[in-house]
Amino acid sequence: MKTKKDFWRLIGLSYLLIFSGIFLLYIAEETQFEIYLLVAVMVLEVSGIVVIWKALEVFRSLKDKSVYPKQLDFLNKIAVKLYSDKKKSNIVFGIAITVGVVIGVLAVLYQEGLLF
Known part of the structure; x- marks a missing residue:
């Protein structure tokens, strides 16, 4: 039986994965390992989404769904x-x-000067 603690542990792990991927994006600029770091970013982001999905399954299995304070x-x-x-x-x-994908694509197009 999963608990609220398991739910919050998974949410915390997903934030850690997603923000570490974002952090790697800033390291990846203009380095010789840029392509490898970008692949690592994609792996971290997809892993974060998978962990969020697992947290959602834990939430659905909870009897008491009040996971936030009163x-x-x-x-x-x-x-x-x-x-x-x-x-x-x-x-x-x-x-x-x-x-999220649309915002990401628009941000990249804007940064590359292809949007405005």
Whole structure:
């Protein structure tokens, strides 16, 4: 049986993976190992997304879905509403990934001077 502690451990691990990937992006600029670091960034980011998916499965398996403190009860209500149902949570997850990819592509195009 998974617990709230397992849920928060997975969320923390996903943040660590995602932010370490972002950190590697800044190291990767203008080095001879740039391509290897970019591959490592992709691996870290995908791993972070997989860990978030596992945290979502843990959340669905919890009996008491109030993972936030009582002061943030509105977040508990939103989480239960969006993530308890598998179909609805898949839609939310897909939209979040799509928005993230679009923002990333627009940022790269803007940085390269191809957008404006």
